[in-house]
Amino acid sequence: MPVSTPPPGPAAQPHFLSLPDLAARPAGGSVVWANDDLFAERENLINPAPAEFRPATFGHKGQIYDGWETRRRRGAGADAYDSAIVRLGVPGIVRGVVVDTAWFTGNYPPQISVEAAHFTGYPAVNELLEKTDWTTLVERVDVNGDTRNPFKVDSPSRWTHVRLSIYPDGGVARFRVHGEGLLDPEFAENVTLDLAALENGGRITACSNMFYSSPNNLLLPGTARTMGEGWETSRRRDTGNDWVQVHLASQGVLNAAEIDTSYFVGNAPGSARLSGRDGDGGWFELLPITELLPDTRHRFLIDSDRPVTDARLDIYPDGGMARLRLFGSLTEAGLQTVRHKWETSA
Secondary structure, eight states, X not given: OOOBOOOOOTTOOOGGGGSOBTTSGGGTXXXXXXXXXXXXXXXXXXXXXXXOOOTTOEETTXXXXXXXXXXXXXXXXXXXXXXXXXXXXXXXXXXXXXXXXTTOSSSSOSEEEEEEEOOSSOOOHHHHHHSOOOEEEEEEEEXXXXXXXXXXXXXXXXXXXXXXXEESOOEESEEEEEEEEOOOGGGTTTOOEETTOGGGTOXXXXXXXXXXXXXXXXXXXXXXXXXXXXXXXXXXXXXXXXEEEEEEEEEEEEEEEEEEOTTOSSSOOSEEEEEEESTTSOOEEEEEEEXXXXXXEEEEXXXXXXXXEEEEEEEESOOEESEEEEEEEEOHHHHHHHHHHHHHTO
C-alpha cells in the first residue's frame, strides 16, 4: 500500500517539487469530473498560474474564488465528501502531490485524500465512476487553509487518472501532481520522436538558474502563448553563462533540434550550444555555439550518429526561451529500456 507523509515544516522543500506537474493544463491534463462545483469551477484546479484573490468580487453565488469550491453539505455523515477526477497529461509515475488551499481560510476542507487509477485508451466518465478500482496514494489526512500542503507519494506504478477527495466540502485552489512521464513503447518503435518532450518521458535534471520561470516549461507540448510560459534566468553580472540539462525519453540518436525564443524579445540569449552524452560518459558537441534571434523558432539539423541519453543546452550569456525540441529515434537499447519501464510500472 503506498504510504503518504505529512507536510514538512516551513523550511523544507520536497524534492518532488522539481518534477513537472503532470496534471497541469499546459501538459495536457483535464479535470474530467467533479460531483459538485457550485461556487467555483473544477477546471481552476489545474491552472498553471498561482491562485489570485480579488476582495469583494461577488457573483450571484457569492465571492468568486480562483479555485474549486463546493457547496456546504447539510445533514451529511462523517464519511461524506466531495471529489474531482483529473486525467493526467501523460501516463506517469507520481512522486508527490500538492493540495494548495490558497485564499481559502474559512471555507477550506479540513481533510483530503488522493487516489489513482490506470486506464488504456480514453475511458468515458461513467466508466471512471462505475468500473474503477482506485488505489490510495495519500491516505485521508489533515490540511491547513491558505497553504500549499505537499505530500510525498511512494508508488512505482504508472497512473493515468487521479482523484482528489475533500472532507466534507469546501475549496481547493490548485492541485499539483508531480512526477515522471512514461513513454508507451507501442508509440516508440520506428518513429521519430521529440525525445526531450515531457509527454515522451523527458525531464529536466539540472539547471543553472530559474529565477523567473521553471525550465520544465521548455518540455511542455504545444507552443508557448506568452513569455511567462517559457524558461527565463536572471541577468548575469559575471563572465559565465546559463544552462539546462535534460534526461531524454531513453537512449537515442538525434537528428534535429528546435530552439524557440518566441515572445522573448529583449531578453533572448545571444547564442546557444547543444551537447550530448551517453550515460555517465563525457559530453560531446551536437550543435556548436550558434547565434540566436529574438522571438524566433530556430530549427537545426544535427549531424551525429552517436547515441545520447542526456542533452545540455548552454545559452550565452543568459535570458529565456519558450521551448526546446530534440528530435530523433530510439536505439534498440533505448527501446528495450522503455519497454522495461512500462512493464515494471504496470
